[in-house]
Structure formats: structure tokens, C-alpha cells
Amino acid sequence: MEFWTFFAARPLMWLIVTITTFIATSWLNRRLGGTPLLHPVLVSLFLIIVFLLLTGTSYETYFEGAQFIHFLLGPATVALAVPLFDHFERVKKLLLPLMLACMAGAVTAAVSALLVAQALDASLGTLLSIAPKSVTSAIAIGVAEKLGGYPSLASGLVLITGALGCMLAPPIYRILNITDEAVKGFTLGVSAHGMGTAFAFEYGLMAGAFGGLAMGMTGAFTAFMLPLLVSLLGIG
Amino acid sequence: MLIGFLILLLFQFAGELIVVVSGLPVPGPVVGMVLLLAGLIAKGDVPDYLRIPSEALLKHLALLFVPAGVGLMTHLGLLQQDWLAILAALIISTALTIVVTALILNPSARKLQALSQSEPGEGDC
Incomplete structure (x- = not known):
């Protein structure tokens, strides 16, 4: 539990969770023939939200890590x-x-x-x-x-x-x-x-x-x- | 690579500056995109140092939507309340959009066909 408290508060943890989930759901989507119904982003959102709710993590805590990915939306646009x-x-x-x-x-x-x-x-x-x-x-x-x-x-x-x-x-x-x-x-x-x-x-x-x-x-x-x-x- | 990334950031910055100064209700990066497009049209080609970081970012564009999307967890109540309106709006409007766009463009189909065959090079997004 101490291990969890330590990592849950680290931005790095949520960066790793986001990228890992996305890689996994992209792989899964390719295996299923690329159906838009199970789009990797939709499935990632579902999995990460369930994970955050189950672990009682707030969106603000999650975003402290995920913001580094979010920031790239500007230059990508x-x-x-x-x-x-x-x-x-x-x-x-x-x-x-x-x-x-x-x-x-x-x-x-x-x-x-x-x-x-x-x-x-x-x-x-x-x-x-x-x-x-x-x-x-x-x-x-x-x-x-x-x-x-x-x-x-x-x-x-x-x-x-x-x-x-x-x-x-x-x-x-x-x-x-x-x-x-x-x-x-x-x-x-x-x-x-x-x-x-x-x-x-x-x-x-x-x-x-x-x-x-x-x-x-x-x-x-x-x-x-x-x-x-x-x-x-x-x-x- | 680094220079190209810096260029993207500078155009975003210019876009955001214009938005702040003019009060336009448009996202800064979109203004940056329009500025960059105008620059590329004036220049006539995309230099490699810009193309490489741009395509690297766009290749993983879908990942960049995840952090904002997870914010849905803060709107679960709103979804519960408005789900029927949302679903009906999305289905009806998506179908209508497809019908209107396809019907307007279809008369030009033959010209589009000829144009794309006359010019070499494959498109990629």
C-alpha cells in the first residue's frame, strides 16, 4: 500500500498508464480488424476511467502526469x-x-x-x-x-x-x-x-x-x- | 527535427498571441495552423526538417486525445442526464451530414477522378 501511495502521487505513473493502455488497445484493435466501435481511444478512455474510479484517484491527480501528453495537442494541431x-x-x-x-x-x-x-x-x-x-x-x-x-x-x-x-x-x-x-x-x-x-x-x-x-x-x-x-x- | 518542432511551437505561439490580441473566439493552435498553411503555400514545399516532426506527431495523434477524454469521468452525471439528447443528436446529425456532403460533391465526381489520376503521388494522413 505504501508502494501504491508513493507511485500514485507521481506524474510519471499516469504517463506510463496512459501510454501502456493506448499501446495495448491499439494492438487489440488491430487484432480485431480495426473496427471503429472498439477504437483504441474509446477503449483506453473506458479502461483508464474504470481504473481511476476503482483506485479512488481524482482526475486532477491523473492529469498531473497526463498533461505532458495533452500539451502536444497544440503543436500537433x-x-x-x-x-x-x-x-x-x-x-x-x-x-x-x-x-x-x-x-x-x-x-x-x-x-x-x-x-x-x-x-x-x-x-x-x-x-x-x-x-x-x-x-x-x-x-x-x-x-x-x-x-x-x-x-x-x-x-x-x-x-x-x-x-x-x-x-x-x-x-x-x-x-x-x-x-x-x-x-x-x-x-x-x-x-x-x-x-x-x-x-x-x-x-x-x-x-x-x-x-x-x-x-x-x-x-x-x-x-x-x-x-x-x-x-x-x-x-x- | 528539433528546428521543425520549434517552428510548430512558434506558430502555435503566434496563433495564441493573435487570439489574445484580437479577441477572436478561435483556439490559438488553429490560427497557428492556418498561418503555417499560408506560409507553406507561399514557400511552395514542405522542408524535411518540418515534415519529419509533423508526421511523427500526427502519426500518434489519437494518443494525444486520451488525457482530455479521461476528463469524461468528471461529467458522468451530465451524461446520465442528457444521454438520450446526445445520442439522438449525434445519430441524426451524422447521417444528415453524410447525405448533404455526398450530394453536393457527387456532381463533381468525374472531375475529381480525372484530377487524381493525372497527378502522381499518394496521399497519406
């Missing part, structure tokens, strides 16, 4: 400019339809989520955390914070949205008769961010590339659009 630039160079001739699709998709995602949640009496904190659910967690966490929502709730909802997008897209493509790889990939990137992009690679490299482009564009656009939208809808 800036780094999204690199793949965005690579894709941008290749598609700049078709930027207009791509931008239109991205903007329409991003606005649809935020407005419909806000309206449905509001109609079902969700609390204000939930509304402001649900708004950025279609963009990569790197951006959604920052956006939720700026809007006055809960960054951690936002990052959880982003992951669930990602898994939903991967499940809903194939039947919708069948119903709408969407057969083009680039359209499939781009749509997955707009609606389901990085998880959709990873899923798009199963349609082919081109679908994956368009997914990555869509993810970056949607993230950047949403970060600027949401504050306006939230005040237009009179939320917050």
Missing part, C-alpha cells in the same frame, strides 16, 4: 497544416466544389446536432460540447473550451461521432448510389474526421487522401464558423 498543404497542392483546381461541400457539411453537422439536442432539453454545457463533434478532437477540444463547453465531453462525443460516421456511411452511399471513391472519402472526412479518414483508406488510397483533406478543411472552417453560429442560434 499546427502540424495538421502539413498534410493539408500536400492535399491542397493536388486539388487546388477543384477547390470550389470541395470547399462548398465542406462548408455545407460542417454547417449541417453543427446546426442539426444543436437543434436536435436543444429540442430534447439538453443542458447548455452539453449543447456547447456537442457543437464541434464532427471535427478532429485536436480542434474540437480547443473549440469547446472557447465556447464554454466541456473539452473532455467534446472529445468523447467526437469519438462516438467518428464511430457512427463509419457505420452510417456505407448504407447511405448505397441508398444515394454514391460510387466515386473521392466523394466517399471526402464525405467521411467531413462527417467523421480522423476516424472517417482511417476508414476511407479501406475504399482506396485516393479516398483516404480526400478524407484527410476534408478533415483538415472542416476542422479549420468549423473553428471559425461555430462561434458565429452559436450566437446566431442564440445559444450560450
Whole structure:
């Protein structure tokens, strides 16, 4: 028990727990064929939360160690400019339809989520955390914070949205008769961010590339659009 | 590697500075990303010393979401109270987003196809 008290108070311990859990759940996910339902982040969150609750550890104690990983989200968000630039160079001739699709998709995602949640009496904190659910967690966490929502709730909802997008897209493509790889990939990137992009690679490299482009564009656009939208809808 | 990482941090810092000075309700790193993208477009290519640390960070992007996500444990009450609204909102809005995006982009499908075939190089995220 003294051993435990010693280590539980050390930031190092929670850094090790976070990385170990993530490596294990990534391995497990690969063994299970990469299903978005058991995404390594979702499973890691579940396991670490259960572990913290069982050991009576507070989130603040955990975060003292985990903050060193969390800090890297900032530079990683800036780094999204690199793949965005690579894709941008290749598609700049078709930027207009791509931008239109991205903007329409991003606005649809935020407005419909806000309206449905509001109609079902969700609390204000939930509304402001649900708004950025279609963009990569790197951006959604920052956006939720700026809007006055809960960054951690936002990052959880982003992951669930990602898994939903991967499940809903194939039947919708069948119903709408969407057969083009680039359209499939781009749509997955707009609606389901990085998880959709990873899923798009199963349609082919081109679908994956368009997914990555869509993810970056949607993230950047949403970060600027949401504050306006939230005040237009009179939320917050 | 180190220079590239420093560049990322400096762009993040510039983004955060702009946000503080202008009062824009946008996360600083996102402004940093837009600035870096503009810089890369002006420069015309990505130097290796920037590409290597950027791709190393993005390769493990998913891990970086875990610490914030664990914070869900402080909102279990909120989840219990709002779970139905959350679930309905996520399902309906994700389906609608897919329909709207795919329908708008689909007319350009042939052009997209031609464009990606005419240019070599594989995309990677």
C-alpha cells in the first residue's frame, strides 16, 4: 500500500498508464480488424476511467502526469497544416466544389446536432460540447473550451461521432448510389474526421487522401464558423 | 527535427498571441495552423526538417486525445442526464451530414477522378 501511495502521487505513473493502455488497445484493435466501435481511444478512455474510479484517484491527480501528453495537442494541431498543404497542392483546381461541400457539411453537422439536442432539453454545457463533434478532437477540444463547453465531453462525443460516421456511411452511399471513391472519402472526412479518414483508406488510397483533406478543411472552417453560429442560434 | 518542432511551437505561439490580441473566439493552435498553411503555400514545399516532426506527431495523434477524454469521468452525471439528447443528436446529425456532403460533391465526381489520376503521388494522413 505504501508502494501504491508513493507511485500514485507521481506524474510519471499516469504517463506510463496512459501510454501502456493506448499501446495495448491499439494492438487489440488491430487484432480485431480495426473496427471503429472498439477504437483504441474509446477503449483506453473506458479502461483508464474504470481504473481511476476503482483506485479512488481524482482526475486532477491523473492529469498531473497526463498533461505532458495533452500539451502536444497544440503543436500537433499546427502540424495538421502539413498534410493539408500536400492535399491542397493536388486539388487546388477543384477547390470550389470541395470547399462548398465542406462548408455545407460542417454547417449541417453543427446546426442539426444543436437543434436536435436543444429540442430534447439538453443542458447548455452539453449543447456547447456537442457543437464541434464532427471535427478532429485536436480542434474540437480547443473549440469547446472557447465556447464554454466541456473539452473532455467534446472529445468523447467526437469519438462516438467518428464511430457512427463509419457505420452510417456505407448504407447511405448505397441508398444515394454514391460510387466515386473521392466523394466517399471526402464525405467521411467531413462527417467523421480522423476516424472517417482511417476508414476511407479501406475504399482506396485516393479516398483516404480526400478524407484527410476534408478533415483538415472542416476542422479549420468549423473553428471559425461555430462561434458565429452559436450566437446566431442564440445559444450560450 | 528539433528546428521543425520549434517552428510548430512558434506558430502555435503566434496563433495564441493573435487570439489574445484580437479577441477572436478561435483556439490559438488553429490560427497557428492556418498561418503555417499560408506560409507553406507561399514557400511552395514542405522542408524535411518540418515534415519529419509533423508526421511523427500526427502519426500518434489519437494518443494525444486520451488525457482530455479521461476528463469524461468528471461529467458522468451530465451524461446520465442528457444521454438520450446526445445520442439522438449525434445519430441524426451524422447521417444528415453524410447525405448533404455526398450530394453536393457527387456532381463533381468525374472531375475529381480525372484530377487524381493525372497527378502522381499518394496521399497519406
